[in-house]
Amino acid sequence: MANTRAAAVIVASVASLLIGVGAASADRGVALDLGRLDVAQTLTPGGGYRLPPLGVRNPGDEVTSYRLVVSHFEGQPGKPIPARWVRFEPNQLTLKPGRTKKVQARLSLPTGADPGDYAGLLAAQIVTTGKGAQVGAGAAAKVTFSVESATLLGAWWYRIHAYLSDQQPWTWLLPSLLAMALLTRQVRSRFAFRVERRA
Amino acid sequence: MRKYFLATVALALVALTASAVPAFTADSGTVTVSVTAQAPPAPCLTVTPGTVNFGALPFSADNGAGMSEGNAEVDIANCGTAGQNLLGATTDAVGPSGAWTPLPYLGTIDPCAAPNRFYLYLFGFTTPVLYMTATPAPVTTTLGGPTAAVFPVGAKTFRFGIDMPCRGSNGAGETKALTATFTAVVA
Numbered sequence: 524m525a526n527t528r529a530a531a532v533i534v535a536s537v538a539s540l541l542i543g544v545g546a547a548s549a550d551r552g553v554a555l556d557l558g559r560l561d562v563a564q565t566l567t568p569g570g571g572y573r574l575p576p577l578g579v580r581n582p583g584d585e586v587t588s589y590r591l592v593v594s595h596f597e598g599q600p601g602k603p604i605p606a607r608w609v610r611f612e613p614n615q616l617t618l619k620p621g622r623t624k625k626v627q628a629r630l631s632l633p634t635g636a637d638p639g640d641y642a643g644l645l646a647a648q649i650v651t652t653g654k655g656a657q658v659g660a661g662a663a664a665k666v667t668f669s670v671e672s673a674t675l676l677g678a679w680w681y682r683i684h685a686y687l688s689d690q691q692p693w694t695w696l697l698p699s700l701l702a703m704a705l706l707t708r709q710v711r712s713r714f715a716f717r718v719e720r721r722a
Numbered sequence: 723m724r725k726y727f728l729a730t731v732a733l734a735l736v737a738l739t740a741s742a743v744p745a746f747t748a749d750s751g752t753v754t755v756s757v758t759a760q761a762p763p764a765p766c767l768t769v770t771p772g773t774v775n776f777g778a779l780p781f782s783a784d785n786g787a788g789m790s791e792g793n794a795e796v797d798i799a800n801c802g803t804a805g806q807n808l809l810g811a812t813t814d815a816v817g818p819s820g821a822w823t824p825l826p827y828l829g830t831i832d833p834c835a836a837p838n839r840f841y842l843y844l845f846g847f848t849t850p851v852l853y854m855t856a857t858p859a860p861v862t863t864t865l866g867g868p869t870a871a872v873f874p875v876g877a878k879t880f881r882f883g884i885d886m887p888c889r890g891s892n893g894a895g896e897t898k899a900l901t902a903t904f905t906a907v908v909a
Contacts, residue, residue, distance in 0.1 A: 552768030552801060558908030582801045583768050596809050596907075597859040644858075644907065649772075651901045656774045656882070658796055661905035662765035663809075 552583040553647050555662040556623070560645070562668035567677065568636040571685030574628040577664060579647045581618035588617040588650040591626055594663070595643045601667060604643035608632060615650065630668075634682055638672040763804035765906035770797045774882055781889040782833045790886040793845075797879050798904060805872035807907045809858035812842050815900040820892040824900075827853040834888035842902065847880030858905055872909045 556578030566572060581587050591611035595603035612627045628645055646663035673681070687694040774794035782790050800806055814821040822840045825833070833839055843853045844861065852861055862871040882902065887893075 549772070550768045550770050550799075551772050552766065552799075554764060554766035554801065556764050558764050580766075582766050594858060594905075597857050644905065646905055648903055648905070651772065653773065654897050654899045656776060656794070656884075657899070657901040658769050658772055658774060658882075659901050659903040660767045660769045660798075661903055662767055663905050663907050664765070665907060 549585045550583040551585060551587050551649055552581070552660050553587070553589060553649055553662045554580040554582045555647060555664055556580065557664045560664055560666040562666070565669045565671045566630070566632055567671055567681050568632050568638075568673045569634040569677070569679055569681035569685070570632050571681075571688065572630040572632075574630055574645075574666070576625040576627050577645060577647070578623050578625050579616065579618065579662075580623040581620055584620050586617060586619050588615065589647045590615045590650050591628075592646050592648055592661075593643055594646055599642045601640040601642035602637070604641050604666070608636075609645065631685065632670060632681075634675065634679055636670050638670050640667065640669050642667045763802055763806070763908055765806050765908050766800065766802035767806075767808075767904060767906040768799045768801050769904060776882075776884050779884070779886050781891060781894075782886045783889050784834060793881045793883045795879060795881050797877055799877035800873050800875050800906065802875060802906065802908075805874045805909050807871075807909045808861040808873045809905040809907060810844065810852060810854050810861040810902065811856055811858040811905075812854040812902040813856065813900050815840060815893075815898040817893045817896040817898040819894075819896060822887050822891065822893070822898065824855050825853065826855045827851075831885060833885050837888055837891040839891075840887045841883075841885035842900070843883045843885075844880055845883055847878055851883075854902060858903075861904065873906075 557575065560574060562572075562574075577591075579589055579591075581589075591614050593604055593606045593609045608630055610629045610631065612629070616624055616626070618624060626647070643666055644663035645666050646661045648661035649659045651657035651659045774796060776794055779790045798808075800808075812824050814823055816822075820838065822838050825839050825841050827841070827843075831841060833841065841853055843851050845851045847861065852859065860871070862873045
């Protein structure tokens with residue numbers, strides 16, 4: 524009897540995965556406009572690379588928020604892609620039913636990246652909120668690329684190049700404007716011009 | 723003055739040179755890589771409902787003999803134009819007093835080998851039953867092997883099952899939160 528009562532107390536008080544079921548009939552979903560990305564070039568440590576944009580679509584019937592993530596899967600070929608190597612712009616978005624938005628993905632290899640073949644998933648996942656057991660959906664494009672070995676000097680050169688590329692057009696516009704200003708000043712200090720209406 | 727002028731011109735040349743190499747197809751920003759991009763068919767997935775209810779469950783006991791199970795139904799649909807692979811993964815079950823870790827199936831079910839560990843699995847869909855962990859794994863597999871099988875266009879109903887952690891685990895009286903995520907990947 525004591526055991527039965529104790530069991531009842533346990534049942535009443537133990538952890539549960541009890542949740543409030545929301546709009547149960549609503550479909551939430553996600554789609555991508557790209558299935559697979561195989562990078563043709565061998566990439567270099569320190570380099571920065573812009574991947575083709577991913578179109579994220581809401582195929583469901585309610586407004587849904589998504590986050591962009593990098594992941595890997597069981598038994599995949601190649602090394603997993605570290606999440607910090609990939610940056611999405613934007614990395615989170617909210618879409619009305621039927622709407623699509625492009626997301627830009629950028630791959631930044633650190634100077635110490637191990638050479639070899641890499642594989643992983645670029646995925647858009649539903650952002651789940653609330654308590655209890657949530658069921659989420661995602662759609663992913665498989666991505667593969669190879670990283671070549673590089674000297675430290677070469678890797679840093681690519682890193683500097685990637686930085687300058689990211690700052691364009693300022694990395695060439697500002698020095699060019701400055702050079703033009705100095706050139707004009709040099710010319711004006713050495714030559715005299717006077718513009719007059721022809722008589 | 724002449725030195726400043728030459729230095730500025732040199733700086734401009736360096737910036738222009740560095741922006742122009744390597745010889746990939748460059749646009750206004752980072753280097754754009756050449757890819758073989760697989761256009762349609764593209765992955766598409768919907769799930770209903772977004773939350774499932776396992777009810778209030780007691781902790782498991784005694785190496786599976788007193789194992790506590792619950793289940794809940796879910797509809798999942800391939801809304802793409804072709805068959806796709808489906809991957810499944812789950813987070814820890816988290817609550818105010820701590821987390822429970824999902825366990826893979828290693829030939830036996832034993833939630834009482836240590837506290838704060840549970841099993842989340844799918845049945846009515848997969849062959850064999852898939853025990854979900856943090857690593858995305860194929861939900862649709864060929865019979866008797868881990869090879870991913872194609873999930874055809876259309877909808878499928880299946881059930882989640884949960885084997886509760888052992889007595890002595892954290893979370894008595896709490897509602898734990900977890901997210902099971904299904905990811906569609908073009909086959």
